[in-house]
Amino acid sequence: MTGFFQSEFFHNYKRSSSAIIGSALMAFFAFAVLAGPFLVAQDPYDIAALNLMDSYKPPMWLEGGDPRFPLGTDGQGRDVWASILYGARISVFIGLVAMIASCTLGTLLGLIAGFYGGIADAIIMRIADIQLSFPSILIALFLMSAVGTGIDKVLIALTAVGWVVYARTVRGSTLSEIEKEYVQAAKVAGLSNRKIIRKHVLPNVLTPLIVIATIQVGTFVLIEASLSFLGVGVPITQPSLGLLIKNGFDVLFSGLWWTSVFPGVAIMTLVFGINLFGDFLRDELNPRLK
Amino acid sequence: MTRQIKSKPLLAVQDLHTHFHTFAGTVKAVNGVSFEVGAGEVMGLVGESGGGKSVVGFSILGLIDSPGKIEGGQILLDGQDLVSAGENRLRQVRGREISMVFQDPMTSLNPLHTVGRQMDEVLCLHSDLDAAARKQACIDMLESVGISRAEERLKAYPHQFSGGMRQRVVIAIAMLARPRLIIADEPTTALDVTIQSQILKLMRQQIADKGASMILITHDLAVVSEMADHITVLYCGNVVERGKTRELIETPTHPYTRGLIDSIPDTAERHDRLKQIPGSVPDIRNLPKGCNFKDRCPRAQALCAEREPTLTAQHGSLWAACHFPLKPGELA
Amino acid sequence: MFGYLLKRLIQMTLVLWVVSVIVFLMMSFTGDPVFMVVPIDATDAEIAQARRLLGLDQSLLVQYGKFLTSLVQGDFGNSYVFRQPAMTLILERMPATVEMVLVAMALAIVVAIPLGVYAGANPNSRISRVIMAGSLLGISLPGFWVGMVLIYLFAVHWGVFPSSGRGDTAEFLGLRISLLTWDGWHHIMLPAITLSLGTMAILLRMTRAGMMEVGRQDFMKFARAKGATRRDVLYKHGLKNALIPVVTIFGLQLGDLIAFATITETIFSWPGMGKLLIDSIYRADRPVIVVYLMLVALIFVVINFIVDIVYTLIDPRITLK
Numbered sequence: 001m002t003g004f005f006q007s008e009f010f011h012n013y014k015r016s017s018s019a020i021i022g023s024a025l026m027a028f029f030a031f032a033v034l035a036g037p038f039l040v041a042q043d044p045y046d047i048a049a050l051n052l053m054d055s056y057k058p059p060m061w062l063e064g065g066d067p068r069f070p071l072g073t074d075g076q077g078r079d080v081w082a083s084i085l086y087g088a089r090i091s092v093f094i095g096l097v098a099m100i101a102s103c104t105l106g107t108l109l110g111l112i113a114g115f116y117g118g119i120a121d122a123i124i125m126r127i128a129d130i131q132l133s134f135p136s137i138l139i140a141l142f143l144m145s146a147v148g149t150g151i152d153k154v155l156i157a158l159t160a161v162g163w164v165v166y167a168r169t170v171r172g173s174t175l176s177e178i179e180k181e182y183v184q185a186a187k188v189a190g191l192s193n194r195k196i197i198r199k200h201v202l203p204n205v206l207t208p209l210i211v212i213a214t215i216q217v218g219t220f221v222l223i224e225a226s227l228s229f230l231g232v233g234v235p236i237t238q239p240s241l242g243l244l245i246k247n248g249f250d251v252l253f254s255g256l257w258w259t260s261v262f263p264g265v266a267i268m269t270l271v272f273g274i275n276l277f278g279d280f281l282r283d284e285l286n287p288r289l290k
Numbered sequence: 291m292t293r294q295i296k297s298k299p300l301l302a303v304q305d306l307h308t309h310f311h312t313f314a315g316t317v318k319a320v321n322g323v324s325f326e327v328g329a330g331e332v333m334g335l336v337g338e339s340g341g342g343k344s345v346v347g348f349s350i351l352g353l354i355d356s357p358g359k360i361e362g363g364q365i366l367l368d369g370q371d372l373v374s375a376g377e378n379r380l381r382q383v384r385g386r387e388i389s390m391v392f393q394d395p396m397t398s399l400n401p402l403h404t405v406g407r408q409m410d411e412v413l414c415l416h417s418d419l420d421a422a423a424r425k426q427a428c429i430d431m432l433e434s435v436g437i438s439r440a441e442e443r444l445k446a447y448p449h450q451f452s453g454g455m456r457q458r459v460v461i462a463i464a465m466l467a468r469p470r471l472i473i474a475d476e477p478t479t480a481l482d483v484t485i486q487s488q489i490l491k492l493m494r495q496q497i498a499d500k501g502a503s504m505i506l507i508t509h510d511l512a513v514v515s516e517m518a519d520h521i522t523v524l525y526c527g528n529v530v531e532r533g534k535t536r537e538l539i540e541t542p543t544h545p546y547t548r549g550l551i552d553s554i555p556d557t558a559e560r561h562d563r564l565k566q567i568p569g570s571v572p573d574i575r576n577l578p579k580g581c582n583f584k585d586r587c588p589r590a591q592a593l594c595a596e597r598e599p600t601l602t603a604q605h606g607s608l609w610a611a612c613h614f615p616l617k618p619g620e621l622a
Numbered sequence: 623m624f625g626y627l628l629k630r631l632i633q634m635t636l637v638l639w640v641v642s643v644i645v646f647l648m649m650s651f652t653g654d655p656v657f658m659v660v661p662i663d664a665t666d667a668e669i670a671q672a673r674r675l676l677g678l679d680q681s682l683l684v685q686y687g688k689f690l691t692s693l694v695q696g697d698f699g700n701s702y703v704f705r706q707p708a709m710t711l712i713l714e715r716m717p718a719t720v721e722m723v724l725v726a727m728a729l730a731i732v733v734a735i736p737l738g739v740y741a742g743a744n745p746n747s748r749i750s751r752v753i754m755a756g757s758l759l760g761i762s763l764p765g766f767w768v769g770m771v772l773i774y775l776f777a778v779h780w781g782v783f784p785s786s787g788r789g790d791t792a793e794f795l796g797l798r799i800s801l802l803t804w805d806g807w808h809h810i811m812l813p814a815i816t817l818s819l820g821t822m823a824i825l826l827r828m829t830r831a832g833m834m835e836v837g838r839q840d841f842m843k844f845a846r847a848k849g850a851t852r853r854d855v856l857y858k859h860g861l862k863n864a865l866i867p868v869v870t871i872f873g874l875q876l877g878d879l880i881a882f883a884t885i886t887e888t889i890f891s892w893p894g895m896g897k898l899l900i901d902s903i904y905r906a907d908r909p910v911i912v913v914y915l916m917l918v919a920l921i922f923v924v925i926n927f928i929v930d931i932v933y934t935l936i937d938p939r940i941t942l943k
Contacts (some may be wrong), residue, residue: 018755130637133637133877133922134877135874135877135878135880135881137885138881138884138918141881141903142915143648225767226765226766226885229766229885230884230888230900230903231904242764245764248770252773253785255779260767261767261770264764267764267767268759268762268763268764271764272762274762275762276758348843351847353846356746377852381851383849384849385849386849389847392840392843392847394840397840397841398840398844401938402862402936411845411848411850412848412849415849415850447938460844463848
C-alpha cells in the first residue's frame with residue numbers, strides 16, 4: 001500500500017484537481033447509495049409512510065417549504081431527497097452491473113476473436129461493426145420496446161449495446177500481444193491456449209479497459225435514465241433517477257419544478273464525477289500521451 | 291575544405307541559456323553555449339542525443355515553445371540580437387535569412403497540402419513575385435535539388451514521394467528564399483544509408499552555389515568531419531570543445547570528443563576494436579557539481595568533482611573545457 | 623471507382639439485410655399485435671381470423687419471407703392504429719425531424735469548432751479550462767432533462783419561447799418546413815438547443831484533441847520556420863489536419879442526433895418521426911416501428927457512405943478502395 005502512495009499515479013492524482021473532484025463526487029454517491037436508507041426518515045416506497053397532506057411541498061427554503069422535506073415532495077407526499085437517494089441506488093446498480101456484464105462478455109468475445117481468428121473473428125467483428133454504426137440509445141430503445149420494462153431487461157439491453165467496445169479493444173490488443181515473442185515462446189513450450197490467454201494475454205489487455213469501464217458506467221446511467229424517461233426502462237415500482245424525472249415532467253407545467261429538476265441534478269453530478277475521473281484515468285493510463 | 295573566415299561573423303551565439311520548466315524540474319537543455327558562424331562557413335554542432343543540440347537550432351529561430359524559454363544570452367545575426375527581437379522581426383528572419391531542415395522528412399511536410407503550395411508559401415511570405423514567377427521559381431528550385439518533372443511534381447502530395455525525395459523537397463523549401471544560413475538538424479538520420487550521402491552532397495552543393503552558411507546539427511562525427519569547417523561539441527548543454535574540423539578530429543583534447551571519435555567505425559584510428567563511452571548522459575534536471583563528464587571520464591581526478599572547467603585555449607585552433615586535456619598524440 | 627461503388631453497394635445491402643432479420647426477429651417477440659386490431663369484445667374466432675389476415679398464424683420463416691418480399695417491394699403494410707400506410711405516416715413526419723436534426727447539428731458545429739480550436743491551441747489558458755469543464759458537463763447531462771429545464775425556464779416561467787409543437791410551416795417542394803417562417807424558428811430553437819448539447823460537447827472535445835495532436839507535429843514547426851504567423855500555421859496547416867478525426871465521427875454524431883431526436887420530440891411534442899416511433903412503441907404499432915427502423919438504418923448507411931467520400935476529399939492519402 002505504501003507503494004501506491006509513492007507511485008507516480010498517486011503523485012499525479014494529488015496534482016489533478018479534476019481527478020480529486022471526480023473521485024470525491026463518486027465517493028459521495030457511493031456513500032449515498034450504501035447509506036441512503038439510513039440517512040432519511042421516510043421510506044418513499046412504503047405507502048403507509050406517505051401522507052397526502054404533505055404533497056407538492058416546495059423545497060424547504062421556499063415559502064411553504066417544510067424542513068422535513070429539504071428538496072420538497074411530490075404529488076403523493078413523497079420526499080424528493082429520499083426518492084433521489086433510493087433512485088440513485090437503482091441507477092448506480094444498473095450502471096455497475098451492466099458495465100461488469102458488458103466487460104465480461106466483450107472481453108471474452110474479443111479474446112476469442114483475437115486469439116482464434118477465423119470464422120469466429122469474422123462473425124463477432126461483423127456484428128460489432130454493424131452495431132457500432134447505430135447509436136446505442138436507439139438499439140437499447142428498440143430492444144426494450146421488444147422485451148418490455150424491468151431492471152433485468154434494462155441490464156440485458158445495456159449489455160447488448162455495451163460489449164462491442166470491449167470486444168474491439170481486447171481483440172486489437174490480443175492481436176498485437178500474440179505477435180510478441182514471449183507468447184510465441186509459450187506456444188512453442190507447449191502451454192495450452194487457455195493457459196496462454198489467462199497467464200500472458202489477459203493481464204496485458206486489461207489496462208485500457210479500465211478507462212472504458214469507468215466512463216461506461218456514466219454512459220449507462222444516462223441511457224437507463226433516457227429509457228426510463230421514455231417509459232420503456234425500469235418499472236414504476238422501482239423508480240430510478242430517470243423515472244423520477246419523467247414523473248416530475250408531468251407536473252412541470254404547473255410550475256412544480258423541484259420533483260424533476262433535483263433528480264436531474266443528481267444524475268448530472270454523478271455522471272460528471274465519473275467523467276472527470278475517467279478523463280484523468282485516460283491521461284494517466286495512456287502511455288502515448290506521456 | 292577550409293575557407294577564408296571573414297572578420298565579422300554572420301551569426302554569433304553568446305552564452306545562450308535555454309531552459310524547460312517542467313513539473314519534474316527545470317531542464318537546462320542549453321546552458322551557456324557560445325559559437326560563431328562566418329559567412330559561407332559550415333559549422334558542425336555535435337553531441338549525443340539529448341545533448342541540447344536541436345534546442346540550439348530552435349532557439350536561433352525563436353521557435354522555443356512553452357514550457358521552454360530562452361533564459362539568457364544573445365544570438366547576434368549581423369550584430370543584431372534575435373533573443374530580444376519581437377515576433378515580427380523573427381518572422382522576417384525565419385525562412386528568409388535563416389531557414390531550417392528538420393530531421394524527419396516524413397513528418398516535416400503538411401500531408402494535406404501539395405508540395406507546390408508548401409513551396410509557394412515561402413515565396414508569398416518573403417518575396418514580391420507574382421504567381422507565375424513564384425511558380426517558375428519553385429520549378430527551378432525543385433530541379434536544382436534533383437527532382438525531375440518538377441512542374442508535375444508541384445501538384446503532388448508529400449505521401450507520393452519517397453523519404454529521400456521528401457528531404458530534397460524540404461531542402462528546396464529551405465533554400466527557396468535564398469537564406470544566408472541553413473540550420474540542418476540531423477538531416478540524414480532518418481534516411482537510408484545510400485540516400486544519406488546523396489542528400490549531404492546535395493546540401494553541400496546548394497550552400498556552395500548560393501554562398502550560404504550552415505549549422506549542421508548531428509550526433510554523427512563522420513558526417514560533420516566531411517562537411518564542416520568548424521566543429522562545436524556539446525555535452526549536457528555546454529560546449530566542451532570547439533575548433534577547426536581537421537585539428538579537432540585528428541588531435542582532440544577533450545576526453546569526450548576523443549570518446550566520440552573512437553566510437554566512429556571509419557575514423558576509429560586503427561584501434562583494435564570499436565570503443566564506446568562508458569555510462570550514459572547524467573540526468574540533465576540535476577547535474578552534478580563540477581564537470582558534467584567526470585563520471586564517464588577515464589582522466590577524472592578530484593578537481594573535476596570540485597570545479598566546473600571553462601573553455602580554455604588548447605593547441606592550434608582548439609578550445610576545450612577540461613581540467614586535464616589530452617595532448618596531441620596522447621590517447622585517452 | 624466503379625469497383626468501389628459496387629463493393630459499397632453490396633456492403634450496404636448486406637447491412638440492411640442483417641438489420642431486417644434482427645428487426646423481424648425482435649418484432650416477433652413483441653407483444654401480440656393481433657389485439658391491436660381486433661375490438662376488445664372480439665370472439666376467439668374473430669381473433670383467429672384477424673391472425674390469419676395478418677399472417678401471424680404461419681411459421682417464422684414464412685413470415686420472414688413475406689416480410690422481406692414486401693420490404694423489397696416498398697410495401698410496409700398499414701399502421702394498426704392509423705390504418706394508413708406506415709411508410710406514408712413516417713415520410714409525412716420526416717421533414718420535421720430532419721430540420722430539427724440539421725439545426726441542432728449546425729448549432730453544434732458553429733459553437734464546437736471555434737471553441738475546440740481555441741482550447742486545443744491554448745491548452746493551458748484559463749478560458750480553455752472553462753471550455754473543457756463545460757464540454758465535460760455537456761456529455762454528463764441527460765439531454766431530456768435539459769429540455770425540461772429549458773421548457774420550465776423559457777416557456778413556463780418567462781414565457782418567451784413556446785414549449786411544444788412546430789409552429790407555422792410553409793410549403794416548399796411539397797414539404798412542410800418550419801424554417802421558412804419566423805414562428806417556425808421560434809418553435810425550433812429550444813428543441814434544437816436541447817438536442818445539440820451532447821453532440822456539441824463531443825465535437826468540441828474531438829476538435830481540441832485533434833488540434834493538440836496536430837500541434838505536436840513537425841510540419842507545424844516547419845511551417846513556422848518558414849516564417850508563417852502562428853495564426854496562419856494554426857488555421858492553414860493545423861485546422862484541416864485536426865478536423866480529419868472530427869469528420870470520422872461526424873456520421874456517428876448525425877446518427878446520434880436522429881436517435882436522440884426521439885426523446886427531444888417527445889418532450890417538446892415535436893411532430894416528427896421520432897415521436898411517432900415512441901408513440902408506436904407504446905401502442906405496439908409494429909409496421910410503423912419496422913418502417914422507422916429500416917428507414918433510419920438506410921439513412922445511417924448512406925451517411926456513412928457520404929462520410930467516407932468526404933474523407934477522401936479532405937485527405938489525399940486516402941483513396942477509395
